[in-house]
Amino acid sequence: MTSDAVHQKLARIRAGEKPRVLDLFAGCGGLSLGFKAAGFAIRAALELDPDAARSHGLNFHPDDARHSRSRDIIATHPEDLVAELDLGPVDDAFDVIVGGPPCQAFARVGRPKLREIDSHPQAFRHDPRARLYQEYLRYVAAFQPLVVLMENVPDVLNHGGQNIAEEICEVLEAKGYVCGYTLLNASYYGVPQMRERMFLIGYRREVAASVSFPSPSHWMTLPAGYDGSRAVALKVLNGLFGAAHDYIEPPASGPDLPSAITAEQAIGDLPPIYARKQLASGILKRGARRMDQPIPYDNRRKVSEYARQMRSWPGFEAPVEGLRDHVIRYLPRDYELFARLNPGDQYPEAHRHAMAMLAERISELREQGKRVREGSSEYERLKDSIVPPYDASKFPNKWRKMWRDQPARTLMAHLGKDSYSHIHYDSEQARTISVREAARLQSFPDGFVFSGTMNPAFRQIGNAVPPLLARALASEIFKTLKGAKAKEEHVGSRTPATV
Incomplete structure (x- = not known):
């Protein structure tokens, strides 16, 4: 030049x-x-x-x-x-x-x-x-x-x-x-x-x-x-x-x-999604998620300065009709397990919690007069319905429950395959983060639009600067x-x- x-x-x-x-x-x-x-x-x-x-x-x-x-x-x-x-x-x-x-x-x-x-x-x-x-x-x-x-x-x-x-x-x-x-x-x-x-x-x-x-x-x-x-x-x-x-x-x-912006400051104002309740009521089902279905903000929840910034970013203000793409994965086996995890728990801790849940379920069946022998087909079916199948010694970082009072760990592109690396800190909600929550943690404003279905949207967010x-x-x-x-x-x- x-x-x-x-x-x-x-x-x-x-x-x-x-x-x-x-x-x-x-x-x-x-x-x-x-x-x-x-x-x-x-x-x-x-x-x-x-x-x-x-x-x-x-x-x-x-x-x-x-x-x-x-x-x-x-x-x-x-x-x-x-x-x-x-x-x-x-x-x-x-x-x-x-x-x-x-x-x-x-x-x-x-x-x-x-x-x-x-x-x-x-x-x-x-x-x-x-x-x-x-x-x-x-x-x-x-x-x-x-x-x-x-x-x-x-x-x-x-x-x-x-x-x-x-x-x-x-x-x-x-x-x-x-x-x-x-x-x-x-x-x-x-x-x-x-x-x-x-x-x-x-x-x-x-x-x-x-x-x-x-x-x-x-x-x-x-x-x-x-x-x-x-x-x-x-x-x-x-x-x-x-x-x-x-x-x-x-x-x-x-x-x-x-102090650095915490996960709670970032996503605590977003409408809660109580996964176990939605699963029990039939609201949460297997299948594609509607990314364009607006969800009104919950005005009872505290709005941090960071959240206000995400709602009012010039040119990308929050839609008047409500949030888009505030949707989560359908993971019925794991919601109860998510509720038991402590902040910072990773897959080894999750596996121990799951084995404890299996033992509790077997004990309940015994109290009802039903014996379930370890190694039997019934035991394996019960285990599969409670315990994730991954080797705890080989996948230590596959899961993580977020801390509410710290920033989230790094969002990666594999959010497009699963979201277990970012389990919501709120045990009552007991789920992985939504697409919009991932966007908030990456500092995308609420008016920013992600094309495609849930998995491509997660991948786009994880790949972004x-x-x-x-x-x-x-x-x-x-x-x-x-x-x-x-x-x-x-x-x-x-x-x-x-x-």
């Missing part, structure tokens, strides 16, 4: 126009929502999954069906995208590119290979594992953004013996960007969830001389497991590859800040863009004239 092109984009932003964003691997739009809230214009997105692509389109371009189509980044050329969406010249279509290729794309691809992939567009044919990374770079080269933001799991800092984030920075720096990456925990930014992710920011050298990340707004003492995971991810920074030149220590949080964390990052980027001083001359010989 020429310096003139950089200056032209910066001048437009300083004149008051919103920076224009392209969201790659966009999912339903967690990053997009945060950037929109911080004053950016979400101009386009690419997403392969049809349900997630439709969600993104419905929320950010509801009047233009072209934005709801799923697109494969490999098959979609930048020129085709701007032509299809009438976005004008390719090199002037966007100011910011956000997103993150799936980390599998980087597996066992070393620094020389990454450089080869960047230099030779057909190199992916010899190493298809890197193809999505190459496609991301292709979009950066074509659209010449002022800013690049990438997000991924912490393991990319030590992925099969590689520091992928450092390698990405090397490639972007050769294209004329100043880069930095760090690990941020969502609970420090007002999200009721202890979600740790790697974020990488790259600015054109004409825009900024360094990278900074947003200061935390909240504080909590993270559980040992999160500190341990961070230590493993950062092991690479302690000599595995030598100096990690572009790593930036996360901005400090501390107990002088407000929390919008409040995205907003904090976007606000920091917006401040940098607004304060950027365009250089009068071209950058020195180390910066290419074009990308």
Whole structure:
């Protein structure tokens, strides 16, 4: 990109126009929502999954069906995208590119290979594992953004013996960007969830001389497991590859800040769903859930400041008729077991509770004059109706009952398969969380629409970047863009004239 092109984009932003964003691997739009809230214009997105692509389109371009189509980044050329969406010249279509290729794309691809992939567009044919990374770079080269933001799991800092984030920075720096990456925990930014992710920011050298990340707004003492995971991810920074030149220590949080948002503050105002009562009355049945059936808010329940924020997010206010997608899984065997679990209990504890429940049931039958021998077919049928079938020694983290007075643990994409990792803290409700509760824990406002049935909606939420964390990052980027001083001359010989 020429310096003139950089200056032209910066001048437009300083004149008051919103920076224009392209969201790659966009999912339903967690990053997009945060950037929109911080004053950016979400101009386009690419997403392969049809349900997630439709969600993104419905929320950010509801009047233009072209934005709801799923697109494969490999098959979609930048020129085709701007032509299809009438976005004008390719090199002037966007100011910011956000997103993150799936980390599998980087597996066992070393620094020389990454450089080869960047230099030779057909190199992916010899190493298809890197193809999505190459496609991301292709979009950066074509659209010449002022800013690049990438997000991924912490393991990319030590992925099969590689520091992928450092390698990405090397490639972007050769294209004329100043880069930095760090690990941020969502609970420090007002999200009721202890979600740790790697974020990488790259600015054109004409825009900024360094990278900074947003200061935390909240504080909590993270559980040992999160500190341990961070230590493993950062092991690479302690000599595995030598100096990690572009790593930036996360901005400090501390107990002088407000306490992290708890699960109860996040979802305690939502209408209760008493699963055992609904099961007994026949309201809760096997089969598809109506995601569009409104459920009125329960005005008797306390509304926290966080809940008010989720109800009144500008442009995504709570529907007047009531909540959508406040639906749960049909799990008749386990509701009574959920009620017995203590906060923090995981599958080993759940299995012990279930075996105790089985013993109680057998004792009741004996009092009624019925003998049930262990190992008999009747015993096995009874056990199957009470005790989950998983080996307690092999699935210790499969279940977890939430604490009401802490943020939730990380929501994962496998919410689309089961929700046992997030059992509601309220033993009276005795169930896994609903789709809308998962959205609240991820900081999606109540007016945000999820396309598809329950399972795809859970998966979209678990895959997303929390919008409040995205907003904090976007606000920091917006401040940098607004304060950027365009250089009068071209950058020195180390910066290419074009990308």
